[in-house]
Amino acid sequence: MKKVALLATALAIVTTGSAFAADLRVKALKAPPPPAFEPWDIAFGAGIMSDYVFRGITQSNHKPSVTAYFEPRYNVNKDLQLYIGASASSISFPNRAAAEVDIYGGIRPTFGMFAFDFGVWGYLYPGGQCFGSQGTLLQGNCGGDIDYSQGAIGLPINGNFAKKSASFYEGFAKLNVTLNDQWTVGFNEYYSPNFLNLGAWGNYASITAKWTAPSTTFGASGVGMYVSGEFGRQWFGTSDIFYGIAGDPVYANGIKEPSYNTWNVGVGFTYKVFTLDLRYYDTDLSKGDCNALTSDHTAKFDSSFTAINPGGFGSNWCSAAGVAKLSFDLTAMTNLK
Structure with a gap:
């Protein structure tokens, strides 16, 4: 017992x-406790491209351009972000401005598969000069903006006018919809009351699509790939008298700026923080209307006569262009930890 x-x-x-x-x-x-939520982040990057094309129109006279940006962000929570930013790009404008400086800010709310972006974007073009009639006509009258010390006397050789300032701002709303791991579609809307300081309102709307290849496409190399495209429509109102046509009964007080369609399609390759993007851009603008819209200082006479371009000079700034861009993009909380 x-x-x-x-x-x-x-x-x-x-x-x-x-x-x-x-x-x-x-x-x-x-399991260990989750890491503390980090509300602050900073995104920044830079790139070099063979041509700076904006909505189908070259901003760098079909020459190479460099760009960089800096964007502080504040994450209210995982689905709501506030941000401000600044960027700069090299350009070649008719008024001889050589740089574009952008200041922007907005809010990015996310609801599941829907990512919104609302904000304001300012485009600044310092260093411009005025080219016009030098006071002999109401059209192209530079007034006090004539800079004789910089040689801004008389018209460019093709007769185009250009204001000293081309700066303007836009309000925008964007929506990206993530359909699955491979497909994303987007919808964009931009509005400016005075696009490029032409005196005409501008409205741009576009749709985008992007397909991202599976991560196993290139094995364990770490290389990613995507294919993307955009189709957009740019509408314009009527310019102010600076761009009017002297003696014309319809356009003496300003021209109806030409609205147009634009599109692009391209393929990109990513590796860590680097992206190589190869893209084709085009518009349906004629060379004559392109000249009237851009005041291209390199436009040449080629009988491109239109109602708003009676001089017959044509510009290829709105023509088809292939662009290669190499860039890097970093976020402090993701890449620099």
């Missing part, structure tokens, strides 16, 4: 000890 009691006692001790040890093991394997 004593042996039975001793055996029962030993089994009870072993069982209790085993249960206690198991309990210790379970407690030891508990």
Whole structure:
């Protein structure tokens, strides 16, 4: 009887000890607490491209351009972000401005597969000069903006006018819809009351699509790939008298700026923080209307006569262009930890 009691006692001790040890093991394997939420982040990057094309129109006279940006962000929570930013790009404008400086800000709310972006974007073009009639006509009258020390006297050789300032701002709304791991579609709307300081309102709307290749496409190399495209429509109102046509009964007080369609399609390759994008751009603007819209200082006479371009000079700034861009993009909380 004593042996039975001793055996029962030993089994009870072993069982209790085993249960206690198991309990210790379970407690030891508990997951660590989640990291603290980081509300602040900074995105920045830079790139070089063979041509700077904006809505189908070159901003760099079909020459290479460099660009960089800096964007502080504040994450209210995982689905709501506030941001401001600044960027700069090299350009070649008719008024001789050589840089575009952008200041922007907005809010990015996300609801599941829907990512919105609302904000304001300002485009600044410092260093411009005025080219026009030098006071001899109401059209192209530079007034006090003539800079004789910089040689801004008389018209460019093709007769185009250009204001000293081309700066303007736009309000915008964007929506990106993530359909699955491979497909994203987007819808964009931009509005400016005075596009490029032409005196005409501007409205741009577009749709975009992007397909991202599976991560296994190039094996374990770390190289990613995507294909994307955009189709957009740019509408314009009527310019102010600066761009009017002297003596014309319809356009003496300003021209109806030409609205147009634009599109682009391209393929990109990514590796870590680097992206190589190869893209084709085009518009349906004629060379004559392109000249009237852009005041291209390199336009040449080629009989491109239109109602708003009576001089017959044509510009290829709105023609088809292939662009290669190499860039890098970093976010402090993701890439610099």
